[in-house]
Amino acid sequence: MSSKRTPTINDVATRAGVSKKTVSRVINSSPMLKPQTREKVEKVIAELGYVPNPQARALALRRNFVLGLLYDNPNAQTILNFQQGVLDAIRDTEFALVVRPVDRHSPDMLDDIRDFLEKQRPAGVMILPPISENDAIAELCLEQGCGYVRMGSAEFDEPHRLVESNDGEAVGWAVDHLVEQGHRRIALIEGPEGFRSALERRRGFLEGLDRHGIAHDPGLVAKGAYTFESGKAAARALFDRDPRPTAIFACNDEMAAGALHVASERGIAVPRDLSLIGFDDSPTAAHMWPPLTTVSWPITRMANAAAMKLIAPATPEAKPFKFDSSLVQRSSVAPPQKP
Numbered sequence: 001m002s003s004k005r006t007p008t009i010n011d012v013a014t015r016a017g018v019s020k021k022t023v024s025r026v027i028n029s030s031p032m033l034k035p036q037t038r039e040k041v042e043k044v045i046a047e048l049g050y051v052p053n054p055q056a057r058a059l060a061l062r063r064n065f066v067l068g069l070l071y072d073n074p075n076a077q078t079i080l081n082f083q084q085g086v087l088d089a090i091r092d093t094e095f096a097l098v099v100r101p102v103d104r105h106s107p108d109m110l111d112d113i114r115d116f117l118e119k120q121r122p123a124g125v126m127i128l129p130p131i132s133e134n135d136a137i138a139e140l141c142l143e144q145g146c147g148y149v150r151m152g153s154a155e156f157d158e159p160h161r162l163v164e165s166n167d168g169e170a171v172g173w174a175v176d177h178l179v180e181q182g183h184r185r186i187a188l189i190e191g192p193e194g195f196r197s198a199l200e201r202r203r204g205f206l207e208g209l210d211r212h213g214i215a216h217d218p219g220l221v222a223k224g225a226y227t228f229e230s231g232k233a234a235a236r237a238l239f240d241r242d243p244r245p246t247a248i249f250a251c252n253d254e255m256a257a258g259a260l261h262v263a264s265e266r267g268i269a270v271p272r273d274l275s276l277i278g279f280d281d282s283p284t285a286a287h288m289w290p291p292l293t294t295v296s297w298p299i300t301r302m303a304n305a306a307a308m309k310l311i312a313p314a315t316p317e318a319k320p321f322k323f324d325s326s327l328v329q330r331s332s333v334a335p336p337q338k339p
Contacts, residue, residue: 007048016044065094067310068125070113070137072104075226075254077282078299082128082151085303095311098122104131104194110140117144124148124310126303130195149306153200159321160309163302167197167279168204170295170325171249174277175208177293177327178247182335183275187220187245189234189255195226201251201279220245224255231258239266246274246336253278253285253294260288260332271334281328290331298323 009027013020018041025033026041044050067086071079079099086097100116102109109131117125117140124147131137132150138157141148150157153167178186188205191198202221209216219241222234231250235258238245250256256278260270268274270290278285281296301323308318 007050009050011048012041012044012050015048016041064121064123066096066098066120066122067307068116068120068122069097069099069128070102070116070125070131071099071128072102072131073128073226075252075280077254077280077284078128081282081299082126082303085300086126086307088300089304089307089317090311093311095123095307102131104134110136113137114140114144117141117146122146126306126310127151129153129197133196147310149309151302151306153197160313160318162321163306163309164322165297165302166322166324167200167297168207170297170327171201171204171251171279172208172211173327174249174279174293174295175205175212177329177333178249178275178277179208179212179214181247181275181333183247184214185217185220185243185245185336186214186247186249187222187238187241189222189224189231189238189248189250189259191251192225192230198226198251205249224251226252226254228254228258228261231255232262233258235259235262239263239268247276247333248274249277249279251279253280253282253292256292256294257284257288260292271332273337275333275336277333285328286330293330293333294328296326296328298325 009020009023013023018037022037023041026038067090073079083097090097098120102112125141127137127148127150129151132152133156138148138150149161149163151163153165155162155164175186190202206216222237224230224234231254234255238248239262248259250259256276259276263270263274270276276292278292278294279297281294285292285294305318305320308315312318
């Protein structure tokens with residue numbers, strides 16, 4: 001029984017009339033090629049049914065076909081949504097995803113990341129807030145010859161190494177919506193210290209109040225930590241105020257869920273007695289009762305773009321680095337009760 005010989009990279013080079021190095025550059029998505037050459041080689045690859053050997057490619061590139069996700073984030077849903085976006089991007093490719101949690105408070109954090117990069121030799125890493133804001137991590141990646149993309153709420157790197165969202169602006173829209181409903185006594189449940197997203201969302205909240213001529217009351221700001229329990233604690237402090245707020249903006253949906261829980265305990269009906277808005281548009285937002293008005297953070301699309309910047313930087317999908325959030329109106333906002 002005879003079997004058809006498996007085509008090699010030499011076969012592709014011979015039929016396309018190019019060098020083996022040129023074929024290798026096409027396979028590895030090198031930008032150092034003319035479009036006509038790339039198209040010709042890709043056509044021959046398809047005709048021959050040539051499948052590159054991932055082990056050989058990894059050896060030649062001194063990199064594995066692995067994307068790393070570096071994070072220190074208390075919100076599990078954010079991590080899950082980010083992973084989904086990356087997995088969508090690498091589907092039908094030879095790439096795999098390795099998730100690496102780190103402790104940003106540890107004095108050994110950089111050594112731990114260096115050890116990960118040296119052992120795993122990833123093709124690139126994606127870095128989530130708040131550690132994405134640490135320039136030392138970016139410098140370490142460059143030192144190790146590892147590509148990286150940073151996620152953030154502000155522009156702190158080059159576009160090909162950054163995926164950014166407009167958190168502050170989007171929170172301003174949420175404040176606009178509450179004011180349009182007639183609210184003036186609007187409280188804020190903040191995110192944790194050390195997160196640029198928390199700073200940007202606070203900034204957007206305060207600018208929204210200023211835009212409508214509403215004085216900032218420090219007593220209507222409560223600390224949170226992007227967790228359900230911290231949302232409960234913050235809501236208790238806000239509900240103890242006299243008069244209490246008629247509306248709350250929470251810097252993520254988990255904290256908004258905590259606030260809703262405490263409101264129910266105290267007999268405060270949402271939205272009749274209290275309007276409530278969150279941030280993320282996580283599954284929690286649509287499943288709670290009443291369904292939560294929230295800012296939709298396009299984390300899955302952002303993750304997809306981050307992965308494409310690493311695995312196919314020359315493609316249109318890898319070009320965007322700014323993603324706009326949007327306000328999703330549900331049933332947790334209504335005009336305030338008249339005295």
